[in-house]
Amino acid sequence: MTVVRWRVGLCAVLLLGALPVLAACWPMIDEGDKCGWLAESPQPGAGRLAVLVDVSTSTRSASGVGSPDYSAALRGEIEKAVGDQRTVVISPFSGSSGNLSLSTRTTNWEKQAKNSQNRKGKRGEAIGCLVDDVGQAQRTSPTPHGTDVLRAVVQAATWLRADPAATSRELVVATDGLATHGCADLTRSKFRGKPEIDAIVAECLKGELDAKDLEGITVTMIGIGHPAADQPMPSTTQTRWLTDLWAALHKGAGASGAPDGGAVPDTGTTDPRTEPDEGSQDPPVRFGTDAVAFSLPGALFDTGGWTLHPEAAAILTRIAVQIRSRPYTRVVVEGYADPRVGGMDNETLSKNRARTVADALVADGVRSPLTRGLGATTTCFDGTTVAPTDTSDAGLQCLRRVDITAS
Structure with missing residues (x-):
């Protein structure tokens, strides 16, 4: 400037x-x-680096704040590649096809200037342009039908092998690792145990993955188990399992190198991504968390009211701690009334009871519970039915209750 x-x-x-x-x-x-010279034809025999940027909905927060900052995380890899004057491609990926948009960048900065100072400037210019490319890739809107990380990896490997004289072949994938399509689909995974990992690898090697697909390629994944801040979050144990899965898949395809390339910082400034349409939303990954349900009996409310009795506080605190201690991503609070009050009054009563309980859970650290007022019921929490003629206190208590489900 x-x-x-x-x-x-x-x-x-x-x-x-x-x-x-x-x-x-x-x-x-x-x-x-200023980046135009990077589009020159690549020199045969130069090292090759492919950088894939996951833009699926699990890596995107609505505001941009709290999304994985792949530009910052990948800067070190880019600096190393530019220092070696490797040929680089950077591509976003998402969707079931994993289709890549490969734009080749040639970083032979020594050729661009005669004196050392100008060469240093060109080297810095190349780093800045490639970091900007990563940011631009991350702002790409996702495509529909889940995320197939493995298919994108195999496609990138084809480009890495296209120059048989390349001195090095490296693949860096910036992703949370949460595949939702293909043989490595994790939407129903329990995220526990080596037998499940072995079964997934064996399934992938039946056709979607070949034992030589990644032969001669060093693969690194950055950000495994790190979705956007407002997305479901895996536990430490589940992240370790996920890392082991990708290590096994890469090894099964002949790759070298450890897959875990380290942590990814979160974006700290508002950078809204284009909101994907409903068809682009990934199926949710539940991280193997089984649903759990609790029920507060009607004895904790006055008849016809929604103010909680004092003894409810300790019960709700215990429930909140159980919910907070597991990676549940959805909490639903449903209120009911017994049939003694008719019409809209029962709906209002049940809704207010649900809101009162939800407010107490929020005060104890439960995030964003949903509330529903389901009006009058004749069925208890355990599924038993209360006869219309049963006006006992026990029968009425199980009807005018509040149920809490975490999943």
């Missing part, structure tokens, strides 16, 4: 001084094309 201003300033002085020296003015530099 300093050079450009100096040249423009010199030209202005010359123009003001005398018109005959107009031809001596230096041309203005088009800063918008």
